[in-house]
Amino acid sequence: MLQKTQIALACRSIGCDVRENAIMAEYTSFHIGGYADLLVTADSNDKVQRIKKLCAENNVPLMLIGNGSNLLVSDNGIRGVVLKLDGRFSNPEIQNGVIICHAGLPLKSLCRFARDNGLSGLEFAYGIPGTVGGAVYMNAGAYCGQISNVINWAEAVYPDGEVYRVQAEDMKLGYRHSVFMENRCFITSAAFRLKPDESHVIGQRMDEFMRLRRDKQPLEYPSAGSFFKRPKGYFAGALIEGSGLKGCRVGGAQVSEKHAGFIINLGGATSNDVLKLADQVINKVFCDHGVRLQPEVCFVG
Ligand SMILES: Cc1cc2nc3c(=O)[nH]c(=O)nc-3n(C[C@H](O)[C@H](O)[C@H](O)COP(=O)(O)OP(=O)(O)OC[C@H]3O[C@@H](n4cnc5c(N)ncnc54)[C@H](O)[C@@H]3O)c2cc1C
Structure with a gap:
């Protein structure tokens, strides 16, 4: 079995950028998280496939x-390899009215590309700070x-190391x-079917x-957006506000005064601060309203 430095060397040899003991707080919008043993950046399917194979062969968590x-990374960090998809420099394409793009492309860039090409349907996603x-x-x-309203298909590296195309109707959206939460696949590209409209009208909707x-x-x-999922028939923010929890704090973590559905990092918050605060919110809202909030944010490490 290869050791950490050998895994790092192998990743570099296929052209990936590698950081050892990378501080995950620098790679999350929450600005929280301890060290990842290795943070490897990949910009192509081939690199993703090779790293997946390398980690599987060497029993390294990936x-x-x-x-x-949308991540809350533990203060203890992440053991093994964190693979970051980077599609910042990739160019989306249009084929038969469908936009095809790299999964690491920032959503914002995809929305701008759609607007510039007079294709509507992604305006809602403009301010979501994630990747495709x-x-x-x-x-x-x-x-x-x-x-789910606009996706046509996605390609993903499956656990057997092969790339398969998944049609929208098979994604259990x-x-x-999505189905990708169940099968632990790595999405590498996606295609979106949009409707023609005038670019300036699309732009106005995005700005609004x-x-x-x-x-x-x-x-x-810093935050990870809405911390909790929307419970059926309610809004998480309204329930939390109704329980008088706006501004409630644990360490550096606070229920936002502006929007109670957000837990924010006032500076120096730890993942434990956030988890303790989230627990308090869940318990109080359950006591007051009989609704059990579920986190939307993914806990890692
Ligand atoms: C200020 C703010 C506002 C937000 N507003 C919204 C909003 O309006 N609506 C909304 O839905 N979300 C919102 N979010 C949450 C977040 O931006 C979205 O969930 C986004 O889709 C996450 O994308 P990401 O690339 O950052 O994923 P990450 O946070 O890096 O990862 C999230 C999960 O997705 C998995 N994942 C990431 N990429 C892939 C891939 N290529 N293949 C397989 N699995 C993958 C990861 O393993 C992880 O489990 C907001 C967040 C912030 C900070």
Whole structure:
């Protein structure tokens, strides 16, 4: 079995950027998280496949991240390899009215590309700070839109190391759920079927959604977005506010004063602070309203 430095060498030899003892707080929108043994950045299917194979052969734990905008990483960090998909420099393509892009592409870049090409349907996603792959995995959504309305297919590296194409109808897309949560595949590309519209009208809708976000969300603080899923028939933020928890703090973690559905990092918050605060919120909301909140944020490490 290869040791950490040998795994790092092997990853570098196939052209990946590798950081040893990478501080995960630098790779998450929460700015929280201890060291990952190795943080490897890959920009192609081939590299993803080779790293997956390398880790499997050497019994090294492997997890994939996109932009780290829906993650709470433990203060103890992550053992093994964290693979970060980087599609910042990839160019989406249009084939027969369908946009095809790299899963590591920032969602924002995809939305701008769609707008510039007069294709509508992704405006809702403009302010979501993740990658395309993370958005498909989470079936991200906002303002009555969600990925399931526009996704056509995605390609993913399966546990057997091969790349397969999955059609939208086979993705089991539901509220913040996809089949990729069940099969631990790594999404490498995705295709979106959109509708023609005028670029400036699409742009106006994107700007309006962005304005709503700035007005309602505590974007000035690190967070992972809405911390809890929306319970059926309720809004998590309204329940939390109704329980008088706005501004409630544990260490550096706080229930946002601006939007009670967000837990924010006031500075120096640990993952334990966030978990303790989330527990308090869950218990109080359950006592007051009989509704058990479920986290939307993925805990890692
Ligand atoms: C300020 C703010 C606002 C937000 N607003 C919204 C919103 O309006 N709507 C919404 O739905 N979310 C929102 N989010 C949450 C987050 O941006 C989304 O969930 C986003 O889709 C996560 O993408 P990511 O690339 O950052 O994924 P990460 O956070 O890196 O990863 C999240 C999960 O996805 C998995 N994953 C990531 N990429 C892949 C891939 N290529 N293949 C397989 N699995 C993968 C990871 O393993 C992990 O389990 C917000 C977050 C913030 C900080």
